[in-house]
Amino acid sequence: MSQTYTHNPRPIGGPISFAIKGDRLIVDSGRKVNEVRLGAVETVRMTYEPGRIGQRSFRTKVTMKDGKAFTFGSLHWRSLIEAQEMTTEYRAFAQSLCAAIARANPQARLVAGKPWWLWFSTAAVAILSLLATAYLIWQALRMGATGIALMGALLAMVGIWQIEPMVRLNKPRPFSSGALPDDLMPKAV
Structure with a gap:
C-alpha cells in the first residue's frame, strides 16, 4: 500500500506529488521525478507558517544526511488569490511519512518548531516590539495624544x-512518530 499527497505549494507553478512506497518516497514535480531513501533522512521538522488572513499554514521539512531537503505544506494554491487547506490529506500524509521514516531510520530526529536560535530571535523581537509599543502608548497618553495612543x-x-501563534506554536521540541504535534497540524473538521 502506498500513501500519496499532492499539493501546489505556490500560487504560480504546478503541483508536486509525493508517494510513499515501502522505504522510499517518490517526489514528482512534473518536470522531474526523484526517489528518496527514507533511511537517509536525518531530520523531520514540522512548523507553523503564517498564512493569509484567516488561514493557518503548516509545513513539514525533511532533511537528508547529505544536506538535501524537501518540504510540503498544508495549503494547496489554486490561483494567485485562492488557497485550499488540505486538512485531512496533510494530516494523514505527515503521519504516514513520519511512521515510514521512523521504521527506515530509527535515529532520524523528529522536531517540532523552528530551530532554537530562530525561535529565540523571533520571541525577543516580538517582546521588544511590544515593549516599544507600550512605551509609545504611555508617552502619547502623557502628552494627551489620545489618537496616537489608540x-x-x-x-x-x-x-x-x-506574532503570538508564531512564537507559541514554533517553540522547538522533539516529538515521536506515533504522536505528531497536534498544534502543528491543521485542525480536522
Whole structure:
C-alpha cells in the first residue's frame, strides 16, 4: 500500500506529488521525478507558517544526511488569490511519512518548531516590539495624544494576534512518530 499527497505549494507553478512506497518516497514535480531513501533522512521538522488572513499554514521539512531537503505544506494554491487547506490529506500524509521514516531510520530526529536560535530571535523581537509599543502608548497618553495612543494600542493588538501563534506554536521540541504535534497540524473538521 502506498500513501500519496499532492499539493501546489505556490500560487504560480504546478503541483508536486509525493508517494510513499515501502522505504522510499517518490517526489514528482512534473518536470522531474526523484526517489528518496527514507533511511537517509536525518531530520523531520514540522512548523507553523503564517498564512493569509484567516488561514493557518503548516509545513513539514525533511532533511537528508547529505544536506538535501524537501518540504510540503498544508495549503494547496489554486490561483494567485485562492488557497485550499488540505486538512485531512496533510494530516494523514505527515503521519504516514513520519511512521515510514521512523521504521527506515530509527535515529532520524523528529522536531517540532523552528530551530532554537530562530525561535529565540523571533520571541525577543516580538517582546521588544511590544515593549516599544507600550512605551509609545504611555508617552502619547502623557502628552494627551489620545489618537496616537489608540493607534498604538491597535497596532499592539494586531501584532500580538499575528506574532503570538508564531512564537507559541514554533517553540522547538522533539516529538515521536506515533504522536505528531497536534498544534502543528491543521485542525480536522
